[in-house]
Amino acid sequence: MSLLRVPITLAVNQQQAIRTLSTSSYLSQKKQFKSKSPQNIVLVDGVRTPFLVSGTDYSKMMPHNLARHSLLSLLRKTKVDKELIDYIVYGTVIQEVKTSNIAREAALSAGFSNFTPAHTVTMACISSNQAITTAMGLIATGTYESIVCGGVEFMSDVPIRHSRKMRSLMLKANKAKTLGQRLSLLSTFRPSFLIPELPAVAEFSSGETMGHSADRLASAFSVSRKEQDDYALRSHTLAKQAQEKGYFTDLVPFKVDGVEKTINVDNGIRVSTPEALAKLKPAFVKPYGTITAANASYLTDGASACLIMTEEKAKALGLKPKAYLRDFIYVSQDPIDQLLLGPAYGIPKLLSKTGLTLKDIDVWEIHEAFAGQILANLKALDSDYFCKDYLKLGQKYGTPDLSKWNTWGGSLSIGHPFAATGVRLCMHTSNRLVRENGQLGVVAACAAGGQGVAMLIERHPDAHAN
Numbered sequence: 001m002s003l004l005r006v007p008i009t010l011a012v013n014q015q016q017a018i019r020t021l022s023t024s025s026y027l028s029q030k031k032q033f034k035s036k037s038p039q040n041i042v043l044v045d046g047v048r049t050p051f052l053v054s055g056t057d058y059s060k061m062m063p064h065n066l067a068r069h070s071l072l073s074l075l076r077k078t079k080v081d082k083e084l085i086d087y088i089v090y091g092t093v094i095q096e097v098k099t100s101n102i103a104r105e106a107a108l109s110a111g112f113s114n115f116t117p118a119h120t121v122t123m124a125c126i127s128s129n130q131a132i133t134t135a136m137g138l139i140a141t142g143t144y145e146s147i148v149c150g151g152v153e154f155m156s157d158v159p160i161r162h163s164r165k166m167r168s169l170m171l172k173a174n175k176a177k178t179l180g181q182r183l184s185l186l187s188t189f190r191p192s193f194l195i196p197e198l199p200a201v202a203e204f205s206s207g208e209t210m211g212h213s214a215d216r217l218a219s220a221f222s223v224s225r226k227e228q229d230d231y232a233l234r235s236h237t238l239a240k241q242a243q244e245k246g247y248f249t250d251l252v253p254f255k256v257d258g259v260e261k262t263i264n265v266d267n268g269i270r271v272s273t274p275e276a277l278a279k280l281k282p283a284f285v286k287p288y289g290t291i292t293a294a295n296a297s298y299l300t301d302g303a304s305a306c307l308i309m310t311e312e313k314a315k316a317l318g319l320k321p322k323a324y325l326r327d328f329i330y331v332s333q334d335p336i337d338q339l340l341l342g343p344a345y346g347i348p349k350l351l352s353k354t355g356l357t358l359k360d361i362d363v364w365e366i367h368e369a370f371a372g373q374i375l376a377n378l379k380a381l382d383s384d385y386f387c388k389d390y391l392k393l394g395q396k397y398g399t400p401d402l403s404k405w406n407t408w409g410g411s412l413s414i415g416h417p418f419a420a421t422g423v424r425l426c427m428h429t430s431n432r433l434v435r436e437n438g439q440l441g442v443v444a445a446c447a448a449g450g451q452g453v454a455m456l457i458e459r460h461p462d463a464h465a466n
């Protein structure tokens with residue numbers, strides 16, 4: 001399919017062309033859509049730590065410290081007093097056992113009031129999308145007016161457990177009352193009990209890693225290795241350009257104890273050559289798989305946070321919001337067969353719900369778990385068979401305009417700290433809507449468990465890109 005031979009230069013040139021449109025053309029061509037929301041909910045602003053490859057400069061920290069940085073940076077950027085925050089919702093996927101409600105621990109360490117409740121959500125890679133939509137629900141019901149939402153992931157230090165047999169022995173030993181009972185338990189110990197249980201980025205129900213599943217998905221949709229490598233190169237190239245142009249205004253530099261320099265860039269962006277990419281060995285399905293370290297997202301540390309409010313409250317505080325959070329939908333499928341097809345299911349449902357079509361969308365920000373997964377989603381939307389049989393549509397849905405698709409790179413290049421990515425997607429959508437002079441943006445993402453999300457974001461008239 002020629003569409004999927006991703007035209008990097010086309011994407012970049014068209015982006016420039018879009019940006020030259022005047023603001024008045026955006027206002028005169030406003031599109032209408034359906035919305036059930038009883039009031040306008042605005043995304044005031046959002047921030048994130050630099051996203052770092054796991055095991056690099058954040059490796060001595062704890063996740064709540066990363067989250068703390070994003071919370072404090074958000075307050076500094078928005079100049080909103082923390083006493084005005086009614087509630088905090090934060091996402092995380094691989095939990096640090098000492099801070100199971102990381103929302104609360106991060107908030108306390110950032111100096112939020114003891115009287116500001118906070119809870120933690122988890123929905124795999126869409127956890128901070130879930131934090132945002134949970135907050136939208138709390139605002140829509142009139143419960144609160146002003147909520148901080150975010151997410152954090154820390155892959156540099158994940159909980160590694162003793163084996164089940166060792167844990168059982170230790171728990172029994174803890175309860176043993178006499179020396180005899182302890183010695184008797186000790187006699188049941190075997191060296192094999194010491195083999196640890198390592199966490200895997202894998203599906204619990206099937207045991208399959210995300211990478212393996214993505215490899216099967218790419219194969220099912222006939223996505224070639226070359227197509228995946230080209231897409232990965234596009235992602236890194238566009239991210240590098242956006243980084244150099246200073247577009248990542250959601251990123252807040254971070255001075256980390258023990259690290260000499262202030263960290264002020266995402267450190268996983270790496271523009272390679274097609275030849276170097278072609279040489280890499282498969283990372284998951286060996287020896288014939290097509291997913292490699294370069295066309296997969298990499299394990300990343302990072303945190304993000306954003307402030308959402310009723311529009312009335314934002315106006316009363318004199319804030320200039322970035323965007324309206326207009327609508328969203330979650331989808332889920334069989335996690336064995338269709339683990340990573342969230343965007344293909346979510347996008348048509350969201351657009352149908354809001355009375356919009358692909359052509360109405362000015363900015364697409366779609367989570368890139370793997371290049372093969374992204375291309376499989378595009379092929380699915382362009383397939384009569386898939387759209388009829390699985391989406392129950394009359395014919396193929398069609399594919400978004402790739403010149404409007406992840407034009408600042410995506411999770412493959414910028415990084416993917418699982419629970420922090422959702423806020424990054426919403427912020428890049430909002431900031432791109434300003435720079436590219438658009439009105440409507442769609443965020444969509446897949447997640448472990450066969451789940452996915454699609455969100456509709458509209459540029460706010462007061463929005464600015466910084």
Ligand SMILES: CC(=O)SCCNC(=O)CCNC(=O)[C@H](O)C(C)(C)COP(=O)(O)OP(=O)(O)OC[C@H]1O[C@@H](n2cnc3c(N)ncnc32)[C@H](O)[C@@H]1OP(=O)(O)O
Binds near residue numbers: 276368369416
């Ligand atoms: C819904 C969802 O989001 S699901 C997705 C969830 N995310 C995941 O599952 C994470 C998937 N990624 C991973 O698990 C890991 O990043 C892996 C397994 C793919 C790769 O891990 P590692 O092998 O540690 O990667 P590493 O950084 O060492 O790279 C391996 C090789 O590829 C090379 N490489 C990596 N990226 C690039 C690049 N962009 N260009 C050229 N070479 C590259 C490295 O230099 C290295 O080469 P070397 O072996 O000669 O030193």
